[in-house]
Amino acid sequence: MNKKLKIILPAVVIVGFLSVAVWYLRRTTIPILEPKGPVGLQERNLLLFALALSLFVIIPVFSLLFFIAWKYRESNESARYSPDFDHSRIIETIWWLIPSAMIGVLSVVAWNSSHSLDPYKALNSKTPQMTIQVVALDWKWLFIYPQQHIASVNLVQFPKDTPIDFQITSDSVMNSFWIPQLGGQIYSMPGMSGQLHLMASQYGSFNGLSANISGAGFSGMTFVARSSSEKDFVAWAHHASRSQNKLSLAAYNNLDRPSQNNPVAYYSSPKDNLYGTILAKYDGPGTSMSGMYTGGKTSMSGMGMQ
Template sequence: MIQKWLKWLKVLPAAIFAVMTLAGCENYVVLQPKGPVAKTEYDLIVFTSLVCLGIILVVFALLFYIIWRYRDKPDNKAPYQPEWDDNKTLEIVWWSIPIVICLILGYSTAKTTYALAKGTGLHDSNKQAVTIQATSLDWKWLFTYPDDKVASVNEVVIPAGVPVKFELTSDAPMNSFWVPSLGGQIYTMPGMSMGLYLKADKPGVYYGSGANFSGEGFAHMKFKVIAKPENEYKQWVAQVKKSSPALTEKGYETLSKPGLTDKAFYSSYPNGLFEKIVKKNGGDFYKMHHMDTYKTHPDFGKDSEKDENGGSEMNMDMSH
């Protein structure tokens, strides 16, 4: 038995070296954070991995020790105790340790998750968060900018160094919005409006993708996230307003039908489009728990009040 374990121990360094060498063949963007959200999640991954590694090392150390210490020997004088069945002290120890480990991992994960959900730590300056609404379709992504009144498809431009609050929904099967260099993924679901804060430290182009199987064209649901300096971002908005066509109600109907499309930009889009998509699929945009910030917005409730009075209901037949 000992010789067998020694044989495996000789192979272990070679296996570790092979894994480390092959790891350099891939660009693991998840482990290369480019923003504070991704960095926080990376630190959590590292912390969790170290805790798990510590557990593995202790368990294997105890395993080898027990095999060696309690091996059968010719001079074994250990007492024979056929009636022995438990040891309260040992049971308390070996049940307490995993409970404490689970509490540590659970607390750190929950604390980090709730902080990121609220955007804690991103508002370290006087810069107001930019809101971008993302809608997953078959099989493309529609991004609308409620602050700037422009829209884009399969490409989203954000200001570098500024918090971005993504509001996400789906007008197709459930999907998952993921920009691994900037943060974790979150699902987009019909009738629901989910929230996700991201922030890019520096200008750059980042990979984004739908990370949930959603049918025939799901592999093509990729998009670019382009982070520009604030002045260039404002120039981009002005350029889109000047040179791009408007997204009309009929245009959205066509866009929302299953199929692939290239990137596109729109100088405007129908008022309340995102909210209408949420309501159309059975949700209530203004009652979503993560939309509490809208209650303090000066325009909060105006659209819904107008809808009740029949004044601003957008006539959109978006069924398909």
């Protein structure tokens, strides 16, 4: 293979491969880059900002690497050779300063965004927020609507532009509650109530999943998050409230049994404070430091039950 071909051939392969990749990605949804709610949008913008900032490191490193490697290759005898050149206060100071400056900027961003995008913080909106209680079970998601007195499995519907206060626990192992197109995720843990505030700013059905390995049915533990109009939501809730299946404690215990790839199901009139009852199951003797729900705040020592 001659030298020209050795350069051209890989170049053609790379360009061809990249074109196919770009063509495919353009017609595929990339949820985290195409968020449908304000939280996801801010998180996406933060990601892009940090990525842009990182170019200040990537560009010098890559240009220096390839320039130095090429210029000081063994066969280039015209290049200067200083075998004992081993320190320079100025150059080293610059090395410590460039990444420090970048990290300094990013630290401020990290601090501010951690606070403004704190999943426990309620979202700013004129519309009053709606509470949905989420329970991770083996291997499905139960959504309890305390205000609407309904419950559903593997489908959560809510009106667009209404801030949702997801209260999250588990009646099994640890899972992670994640709707990539809306943003964020929070662990669901037995005996503890986590919180995630999200809002959809567009209509649509979004994929939801568990992002923490939870056993045999883990891969099938997906759900649909549907953002609809207020009117559709009311109709949907009404439909669910007329379900023959009442979520009594017995019905819940039945649902709690391990099962995989569950279809969507609706329940009417869940038992009063079912969510609290589920949390209390793990409130055995000697419980402490369990970070339980104490009305909006987590407490590392509290025993509070909502």
